[in-house]
Amino acid sequence: MTYETKRCPFCAEGINRDAIKCKHCGEMLYANTQATHTAQNHTVVMRYRRWSPGVAALLSFFIPGVGQMYKGDVGTGIAWLIVTYIGYFLLIIPGLILHLICIITAASGDPYK
Structure with a gap:
């Protein structure tokens, strides 16, 4: 053959x-x-692919922005961390909304594009 x-x-x-x-x-x-x-x-x-969407979402669930840092996007991760904590400091609802958006964006996208 x-x-x-x-x-x-x-x-x-x-x-x-x-x-x-x-x-x-x-x-x-x-x-x-x-x-x-x-x-x-x-x-x-x-x-x-050197990152897992599930791990990135879980990391951002516990500490906002860490999932983005795990994917290699450190600047965005630090920005999410600061913005989410400001949202929690001002009011609980904006903080929760920002935190959920942070988790979703950590699990999506391709940092290698």
Whole structure:
């Protein structure tokens, strides 16, 4: 059986070009990744998502803005922290609304775009 091959980025063994999982090392090749192929040298460039939306939301639930900091957006996280605490200081309702918005924005979006 002949088929086009490529190298596994984890163990460097030859695998089927359309493979989703390496048959040699068992690593998933395209889970939470973006892959691009270049025609001349068949290089695979992979980018992993290094954050979890659930963890980001949970962190922002306990401390507003920490979920954004966890995603790597420190400036936005500090701004959410300050604005949410000001909302709580002024009145409880604006603080709760800002806190909920902070949790939702921590769990959404892609900081790698």
